[in-house]
Amino acid sequence: MTKITVIFNGLPVEAELGQTILEAARSHGIKIPTLCHMENLVPSGSCRICVVEVEGERNLVPSCAFPVRDGMAVYTHSERVRRARKSIVELLLANHPDECLYCLRNGDCELQKLAMDFGIRERRFTGNKNRYHIDSSSVAIERDPNKCVLCGRCVRVCDEIQGVGAIDFVGRGLDSVVLPPFNADLADSDCVFCGQCVLACPTGALREKSALRTVWSAILNNKKKVIAQIAPAVRVSMAEELGLEPGTDITGKIVAGLRLLGFDKIFDTNFAADVTVMEEANELVERIKNGGTLPLMSSCSPAWIKFVERNYPEMLSHLSSCKSPQQMFGAIAKTYYAEQQGWQPEDVFVVSIMPCTAKKFEATRPEMGRDGYQDVDAVLTTRELLRMLSTASVEVMRLADGEFDHPLGESSGAAVIFGTTGGVAEAALRTAVYLITGKDSEKVDFNVVRGFKGIKEAEVNIGDLTLKCAVVNGLSNARIVLDGLRDGSLSYDFIEVMSCPGGCVGGGGQPAKDRSNIQARAQSLYVIDAVKSVRTAHHNPEVKKLYKNFLGKPLGELSHKLLHTKYVPRYPKELNVASTKD
Amino acid sequence: MGKVCCCNKDSLAKQDEAIQKLFRSYAPGEKEALIPILQETQGLYGYLPKSILYLASEYLNVPVGKIYGVATFYNQFRFDPVGKYLIQVCAGTACHVRGGGLILQALESELGIKAGETTKNSLFTLSTVACLGACSMAPVVTIGGEFHGRLQPKDVVKLLRDYEMKE
Missing domain, CATH: 3.30.70.20 (Alpha-Beta Plaits)
Structure with a gap:
């Protein structure tokens, strides 16, 4: 990098050739307001909020799209600049x-x-x-x-x-x-x-689309047993909105808050994530052993599912038939748990608190339920939960930590990392090792699948088997991988895809004042995992009980009825029209 | 190791020969070909059929949303078939000062459509044009390519009747 000097508002500072004025200014803490600008994308320069005055230039220039030169004199808040910005906003x-x-x-x-x-x-x-x-x-x-x-x-x-x-x-x-x-x-x-x-x-x-009204009325309805489930990424994403260090784990506070809001039972989606690992790892091993369709592709991220249904309908058989943890939770809560409590499934109202907007869509898919009821009745985003707490004037940080209810509140460390890219793959690998070799690996951390890179590739040796995995976040990256599979240039055994950049910690239902917080959120999830006494799904005692007392075995008949699903091709109908005279 | 079977539906093969030929003159995935493809499609059909935009999306690997965005950016593209008679109302300076706007209003109210639209019976499409180059006849209108000049709003009803009678 060639170092050059740029003079901002009369003060010379060092910059690098190739930087834009905006980048150079920001690296020295000089603020230039922006509106249309997006980090890491090509500048569009359309809103003109970021204009600055450059000596020798006749017009104001958009700093987001204008390269620095050696000796360039830039004024970031001259009279002319301030008037222009103000007029644009007006x-x-x-x-x-x-x-x-x-x-x-x-x-x-x-x-x-x-x-x-x-x-x-x-x-x-x-x-x-x-x-x-x-x-x-x-x-x-x-x-x-x-x-x-x-x-x-x-x-x-x-x-x-x-x-x-x-x-x-x-x-x-x-x-x-x-x-x-x-x-x-x-x-x-x-x-x-x-x-x-x-x-x-x-x-x-x-x-x-807010579900708050539906949730409040269920809470007010005495006939309904309102059960909350919290997704892994939610617990580490609220802190920054409550004035705490970004990424702080406030699980106990959220549980206490939900109880105060009037939820009857507060459970953890992580329990269902452990069940998902059991089903999906078994599905993977079965497909490998019996020559089934490979690669197996994860199915936890509902936007990814719809993306495949629309854009790659011929690849639907690659998707794991496992429902997502949210849906598995709902199905288990309304059968296994409701039976234990002596409740009718139709009296149970399951509310999911998710980092995700697509979960709202997933919950309404017609195949996600049975006997006239849905697995999940309402989905709130992390943002909606924050609003719900505000409406009720519940300040969670003033409350003593609460505990999840039993038994659907028990979870392993493998489940909590579902909230970040690579987590599902790592959790599945931990259990796949056990399924294939009959014992746990000494080290449960699979660092090769961690990190925020858009496409990660890893070869994992389990016994005498080499498992070729890809971990993808962001759907444009998924496109690259699927196109590679289509033309045969890529081949894998297992692919994890999370629709959102960074996985659920960067989900579309999350608070978003500062994108860089998602790193801290992911880090926090790995810490929660590291300190858990049980770090693999198959050692979760409550999951073992669920299989022993209710489901039988993974991929069994009841599992298939409750925990697995089907996908529908969503090929655009316009392309099936033979004639063009519509 | 899994290799994915590629059973890509060939939507193009189902299309008319003319449209197949049109698409095949460009390489699949050649995004730069979008506007020429839109222009040639309109040349074939007189408008842009929805299904062809989906086809172009698949062929060029460009989201259909983007294609619709491009197509609506340019005034030259239309999304509905043109009626049998295209009515062009001149909105040039000379026609404007001699009451071209009133002629347009009369046509709109008589046909029950706005400029840019087509009547339900697909007989007339109403549009405005910057200048027909016949200022001496202002205000002027063309219907199916025939010129009608020095019009007054009251002439419009009879004029349209004459074309309807031809049917």
Whole structure:
């Protein structure tokens, strides 16, 4: 790297050739506001909030897309710069609904923040307000184009990070609007409901479809036994919103909070994750031994499932038939546990607290239940739980730690790492070793599958077997792997895919003020695992009891009925039309 | 070791010969070919059928959302078939000052559609155009390529009747 000197606001600082003005400024703690900019993606330079004045340039330049030169003099907050930025935000506000007090993102909105930072105190421009219909068609994500500032972050994350491209700019100029193709509803689109667009949205234009009302009314209904389950990633993702160090594990506080909110039983999705490991590891070993379809692909991430159903329908047989831990939990709670308690399944109301928006979609899939009831009745995102606690004025950090209820609160260390990329693979490997060799490996840590790299590859020797694994996070990376399998250039025995970058710790239902927090969240999960006394699913005593007293054996008849599922190809109907005269 | 069987449905093979030929003149995955493919498709059908956009998505490996985004960016593309008679109302300066806007309004109310739309019976498609180069006849309208000049809003009803009578 060639070192050069850039003069920011009269002060010379060192920069590297090839950096943008924005990057150079940030590396020296000089703040330049941005709106459309996204870390690690090619700059789009469309919003112009980040403009700066460069000596010798006639116009203001967008710092996100302008390279530094040696000796360049940059002014990041000159009179001209401040006026330009302020005008840009005033123009964005000209056709904004002005419903801030009633908006979900009130107090957590980047547009609000910019307006506040730039001291906008009066309305200079009044534009025509658009009246777009709010798309509430899907059970997972709601779209309100009226609040959209057309920054394009959702479009880019959907296309470039997730490789889905479900939404894009439609029309041009003042008529531009971000929509699924043919102005379709999100429910009928290629959207996989991963929710990464919701994390990317600076305003309230994209948000989860809230299930809070349903959950409150179930709690108020005396007939319902309301059972909560908490996903692994949730416990390490709330701390930062409560003023604690990012990644802090507050499981006990969350359990205490849920009890105060009125949930009858508080259980751990991790219990079901252990059951998932039992089923999936057995499925893997069985497929290897009996020449079944390989590679086996994990099936915990519902957005990934919909992605395969739509884009690679011919590969559905590679997906593990295991339901995700959320769904396994629901099925077990409404059968095994309900029986123990003498409850009718229809009186049990299962609420999942998930780092995920796609889990809302998964819970409503028709095959996810039996006898007229669903495995899971309502799904709340981590963000919704935080809101639920606020509504009830429950300050969890003031409460004494609570304990999960018995028996669906018992879990191993293998389960908790499901919350980060590589965790499912590692948990399955720990149990696969036991299944193949008949004993546990001395070291249960499989560091080769850890870390945030988009595609990790590992060859793991178990007995005289070499298992070739791939661990993938982010759906555009999944596309690379699936295309490689399609053309034969890649081959594996097992593939773990998590739809969201980083896995569930970076899930679409998570708080998202600072993306870099997901590293701390993942680290915290590995710590929880490391200090657990039981670190493998097959040694979880309650899981053993479940098989002994109820399910029989993994992949048994009852397992198949309750814990396994089928997938549907979602090939676009437009392609089956022989004639084009529609 | 698993190798995935590749049973890619060949959606292209099911299509008309003309559209197959059109697509095959570009390489699969050649994203730069998107706009030429859209233009040639419109040349074939007079509009962009939904199914062909899905086909292009698969052929070029571009999400259909992106394709729709590109297609709606340009005014040249349309998503509905054109009616038997394309009505072009001149919105050029001369026609504008001589009441072209009123002619458009009269046509819209008589046909019950807005500019850019097609009547339910697929007979008329209404559109506006920047200038027809016949300013001496302002305000001017073409219907199915025939020029009608010095129109007044009240002429519109009879004019449309004449075309309907031809059917």
